[in-house]
Amino acid sequence: xxxxxxxxxxxxxxxxxYIRESKSLLGNTAGPDENAIHDIRVLMKKSRAIMKLAxxxxxKEYFERDLHELREVGRILRSWREASVHRKIxxxxxxxxxxxxxxxxxxxxxxxxxxxxxxxxxLPEEKKEDQTKIxxxxxxxxxxxxxxxxxxxxxxxxxxxxxxxxxHVVDLFMTCRxxxxxxxxxxxxxxxxxxxxxxxxxxxxxxxxVKALEKKLDSMxxxxxxxxxxxxxxxxxxxxxPDCANQPFMDELIVMIRQKQDRYLGKVWxxxxxxxxxxxxxxxxxxxxxxxI
Numbered sequence: 001x002x003x004x005x006x007x008x009x010x011x012x013x014x015x016x017x018y019i020r021e022s023k024s025l026l027g028n029t030a031g032p033d034e035n036a037i038h039d040i041r042v043l044m045k046k047s048r049a050i051m052k053l054a055x056x057x058x059x060k061e062y063f064e065r066d067l068h069e070l071r072e073v074g075r076i077l078r079s080w081r082e083a084s085v086h087r088k089i090x091x092x093x094x095x096x097x098x099x100x101x102x103x104x105x106x107x108x109x110x111x112x113x114x115x116x117x118x119x120x121x122x123l124p125e126e127k128k129e130d131q132t133k134i135x136x137x138x139x140x141x142x143x144x145x146x147x148x149x150x151x152x153x154x155x156x157x158x159x160x161x162x163x164x165x166x167x168h169v170v171d172l173f174m175t176c177r178x179x180x181x182x183x184x185x186x187x188x189x190x191x192x193x194x195x196x197x198x199x200x201x202x203x204x205x206x207x208x209x210v211k212a213l214e215k216k217l218d219s220m221x222x223x224x225x226x227x228x229x230x231x232x233x234x235x236x237x238x239x240x241x242p243d244c245a246n247q248p249f250m251d252e253l254i255v256m257i258r259q260k261q262d263r264y265l266g267k268v269w270x271x272x273x274x275x276x277x278x279x280x281x282x283x284x285x286x287x288x289x290x291x292x293i
Contacts, residue, residue: 009201011054012150018043019142023135031131034084037077044074049197053161057153062144069137076130085229086113086236097256103249109237162202165195166282173276182231189224196221209287220271223264230261
């Protein structure tokens with residue numbers, strides 16, 4: 001016999017767990033490694049996504065302050081991550097196209113990007129100050145959360161906010177299909193991640209279908225992320241076309257990067273069409289037999 005109701009995952013314990021895990025990954029004097037930086041950024045995105053889901057039921061001052069503070073953590077760590085991502089992309093390109101990279105060995109920007117950063121102890125003082133700032137933000141966020149009552153969260157209102165997230169992503173999907181510019185694709189990826197992380201809280205309603213959908217969304221957003229990493233690399237290289245100052249081999253390198261972007265987007269659109277094509281109802285995509293809770 002089917003149950004009369006299904007209980008959703010509680011918001012407050014999940015949010016507390018994300019903050020606690022982030023503090024643990026941040027480390028002490030040694031600082032976070034590349035994997036930890038990535039994981040903390042993901043945890044901050046998850047935290048912000050579920051806060052948005054419950055925004056209409058949270059204290060407005062608390063919501064706005066903590067959303068800003070948790071976004072600041074991600075912003076600080078972004079610059080740490082970008083250096084390692086650029087280096088990894090260029091090293092991978094060098095393995096596949098060694099002739100092109102060898103011809104650009106005198107390009108100062110490429111040389112600087114491919115240079116491995118020193119250990120945390122040897123980083124500039126401002127990086128250590130950043131780590132201290134992040135730790136303070138997370139500590140205060142965890143403390144404030146303890147005094148936020150979330151016992152009366154209405155799951156029907158959560159689902160209503162979830163539907164609004166879905167509608168926003170559908171609109172961004174159509175924007176990208178008509179104008180597939182890096183800026184639009186970046187926004188699509190960010191909001192699709194919000195949808196993915198919010199979806200996790202509705203998994204108890206239909207676990208097999210939701211898990212399958214999460215897998216598609218994860219693949220889609222990862223490929224959009226790889227596209228964006230390449231777009232950021234091109235921006236960091238300050239590449240423009242046409243530009244008479246360009247080295248011919250730099251033009252060739254950019255073509256290789258553009259081809260990689262095309263392949264990543266080719267993997268995005270089939271999943272995006274299935275999930276976000278207009279005319280569909282969210283409840284049908286999720287296959288819920290019980291609409292809450």
